[in-house]
Amino acid sequence: MMNLAPKAKEIRESGFAVVDNVFTNEQVENILAAINRVDSTKETFKKSEDLFAIRQFLKEIPETTDLIFNYKLKNIINEVFGEDYFLVKSIYFDKPETSNWFVSYHQDLTVSVDQKIEVAGFGPYTKKHNQFAVQAPLHILDNNFTIRIHLDDTNELNGALKVIPNSHSKGIYRPEKIDWSIEKEVSCNVMRGGIMMMKPLLLHSSNRTSNHQKRRVIHLEFSNQILPKELNWSEHLDLFTTVDSIKDT
Known part of the structure; x- marks a missing residue:
């Protein structure tokens, strides 16, 4: 079994970590087959020349839930973060081979x-697309984390995330305030079937595709925080009790 203590340390100190071989090629193909069977005309789907996205991904394609939360992924979440976490957001991104879509440096300051x-x-x-997002207090963002499951080999040529290590520890860090004399940029290259874990306050960006290779990613956000009683997470999946269904809170 993998020693995940170094990955937990990377998350604490740098704000991100990559783990290879979480999914086999066969498991990736099974996930993609489930995605390809779905009706893509729904309003939760965004389709353009530069990007295809499915919001509330696990609600729209629930048969992928058991495929995604295999033993390896659940063990990583448990060992690195803890059993009290639950899923609060899921999106599927397909960045086509000829995509000009890019994202400038930002932090993920909102929750759904x-x-x-x-x-x-x-x-x-x-x-957006009948979903509400709201900027959350820092104590919630500090405790949340994201896992990005890579369904294609991804590097700086087809939109791998670029990040600024340790920027997650600096609170709200506006991109225009980045001091490039002290900060460094790292490309988070991930092999097919691997994952990238990151903190939402980590500054990150993504370039346009230049190598005519796809970049398909499942983006999952997790929290162990209870929202004020007036608010509910738009998605809620308890990972360590059941993965048979997703319930609205």
Whole structure:
């Protein structure tokens, strides 16, 4: 069994870590087959020349849940973060071979919730594809984490995330304030079937594709935080009790 203590240390100190061979090629193919069978005309799907995305991915394609949360992934979550975490957001991204889509440096400051309501410490809100997102207090963002499952080999030529190590420890860090005399940029290259784990406050970006290779990623966000009673997570999956269904909170 893999010693995950070094990965937990990387997360604490750098804000990210990569783990290879979490999924076999056969497991990746099974996930992709389930995705390819779905009706892509739904409003939770975004389709353009540069990007195909499925929001609330595990709700839209629930048969992928057992495929994704295999023993290896659940063990990684348990050993690196703990059994009290649950899934709160899932998105599938397909960045085509000729994509000009890029994302500039930013932190993930919002969480997905079920409604817009005034709650102290939360705001402002945005709404995309009938989903509400709200900027959350730092104590929630500090405890959350993201796992990105890579369904293709990914490097700096087809949109691997570029990150600034340890930027997650500096609170709200505006991109225009990045001091490149002291900061360094790292490309998080991930092999097919591997994962990247990251903290939401880690500054990250993504380049345009230049090598005509796909980049398909399943983006999963996790929390162990209870929201104020007026708010609910838009998705909620308890990982260590059941993965048979996803329930609305």
